[in-house]
Amino acid sequence: MEKTFWNIMSIGGLITSCLAGARLYELGEEAFFYGFVLGVGALMFVAKYIKEEE
Secondary structure, rough: HHHHHHHHHHHHHHHHHHHHHHHHHHHHHHHHHHHHHHHHHHHHHHHHHHHHOO
């Protein structure tokens, strides 16, 4: 159950980051940069989690 929970949280985090990035892009390029950084951070977190699960 715990593994499924973290998978859902990771996917939810990625979706949230993408949506936040899209919203920030509407506000300006500088804001989009921060959204991009957040998205990359989320991807790195998920990649680290997947490696630990193998």
